[in-house]
Amino acid sequence: MTHISAPHRNRPGAHGRGAHDGAGDRALTLQAQGVTRSFGDTEVLHGIDLTLHRGEIVALVGRSGSGKSTLLNCIAGLDPGHGGSIEVHGSRAVAFQEPRLLPWRKVVANVSLNLDGPDPKSRARTALAEVGLDHRADAWPLTLSGGEAQRASLARALVRDPDLLLLDEPFGALDALTRLSAHDLLLRLWDAHRFTALLVTHDVEEAVALADRILVLENGSIAHDVSVPLPRPRSRAHPEAVALRELVLDHLGVHGADVRPSHSRTDRVDTAGIGAADFHATPARAQEI
Numbered sequence: 126m127t128h129i130s131a132p133h134r135n136r137p138g139a140h141g142r143g144a145h146d147g148a149g150d151r152a153l154t155l156q157a158q159g160v161t162r163s164f165g166d167t168e169v170l171h172g173i174d175l176t177l178h179r180g181e182i183v184a185l186v187g188r189s190g191s192g193k194s195t196l197l198n199c200i201a202g203l204d205p206g207h208g209g210s211i212e213v214h215g216s217r218a219v220a221f222q223e224p225r226l227l228p229w230r231k232v233v234a235n236v237s238l239n240l241d242g243p244d245p246k247s248r249a250r251t252a253l254a255e256v257g258l259d260h261r262a263d264a265w266p267l268t269l270s271g272g273e274a275q276r277a278s279l280a281r282a283l284v285r286d287p288d289l290l291l292l293d294e295p296f297g298a299l300d301a302l303t304r305l306s307a308h309d310l311l312l313r314l315w316d317a318h319r320f321t322a323l324l325v326t327h328d329v330e331e332a333v334a335l336a337d338r339i340l341v342l343e344n345g346s347i348a349h350d351v352s353v354p355l356p357r358p359r360s361r362a363h364p365e366a367v368a369l370r371e372l373v374l375d376h377l378g379v380h381g382a383d384v385r386p387s388h389s390r391t392d393r394v395d396t397a398g399i400g401a402a403d404f405h406a407t408p409a410r411a412q413e414i
C-alpha cells in the first residue's frame with residue numbers, strides 16, 4: 126500500500142466521545158483490522174486495515190466491483206458475514222445513492238422512523254430544517270425532487286447524531302448542479318456537527334473537493350492512501366486539486382494523463398511546492414470511473 130502522508134489537522138470534535146490511538150491526541154472513530162468478506166469461493170475483501178480519526182472525511186474510490194460497497198456495508202453493520210474486526214467508537218448512520226424513503230410515510234415520519242429519545246418528530250423537523258427541507262416535512266416522498274429526496278435521506282441520517290456517517294454514492298444520481306449544492310450542504314453539516322465521514326464515490330473530483338484522504342480500493346485491498354491537504358473551501362480548478370485528481374486517476378489506472386507535474390513523477394504530491402507553472406493542463410479528462 127502506498128501511503129502519502131501530510132500533516133493532519135487536529136479537529137476538536139463536537140462530542141466528547143471516542144477512543145484515542147496514542148498517536149498524538151487524535152480520537153478514533155473507526156478501527157478495522159484484517160477485514161475479509163467472501164461470497165461463495167470468491168474473496169472480495171482481502172484483509173482491510175482502516176483507521177478513521179474523529180472529524181475526518183475519507184473518500185473511498187475504486188473501480189466497479191473492487192469492493193467499496195461491500196466494505197461500507199461491513200462497517201455499517203449491515204453485513205455480519207465478514208472476517209476480521211471492526212470497532213466503531215460511537216454511533217453510525219448510513220445514506221445510500223437511492224434515498225430509500227418509505228412512500229407511504231410523510232417525509233418527517235421517514236426521518237423520525239425508529240428514532241429513540243424524546244420528541245422524535247420535532248427533532249426530525251429540526252434535521253429537515255438543517256438540510257433546507259422544513260417546508261417539505263409534510264410532503265409525500267414521491268412528490269420530492271431527486272435532490273430533495275437525497276436531502277431527506279441525509280436528514281434521516283443526521284437526526285441520529287452519528288459519530289460516523291457512511292455515505293454510499295449519495296450524490297451519484299444527482300445532476301451536476303444539484304450535486305455541487307449537495308457537496309456544499311454536506312460540508313456545512315460537517316462543519317456544524319464534525320462527524321467522521323466515509324464516502325464511497327465514483328467521482329474523483331468529488332473526492333478531491335470533499336475529502337481529507339482518498340483511499341483507492343483495488344481488488345479488495347487498499348492500494349493507496351492519498352492525503353488531500355487543501356484548505357476549504359476548495360477550488361476545483363486549483364492546480365493542486367487538479368494534480369491530486371490526476372494522481373488518483375493514475376492510481377485507478379485511468380491512462381492518458383494530460384495534467385501532470387513537469388518534473389519526474391513520484392507518489393507524493395507536495396502541494397506546498399507546486400505552482401500553476403508546473404502543470405500542462407488540458408481539462409479534457411473524465412473524472413468519473
Ligand SMILES: Nc1ncnc2c1ncn2[C@@H]1O[C@H](COP(=O)(O)OP(=O)(O)OP(=O)(O)O)[C@@H](O)[C@H]1O
Nearest residue numbers: 164165169187188189190191192193194195196327
Ligand atoms: N451479496 C453478494 N453475493 C455475491 N457477490 C456479491 C454480493 N455483493 C457483492 N458481490 C460481489 O462482490 C464484488 C464487490 O462488489 P461491490 O458492490 O462491493 O463493489 P463496488 O466496488 O461497490 O462496485 P460498484 O462501484 O460497481 O458499485 C463484486 O464482484 C460483486 O459482484
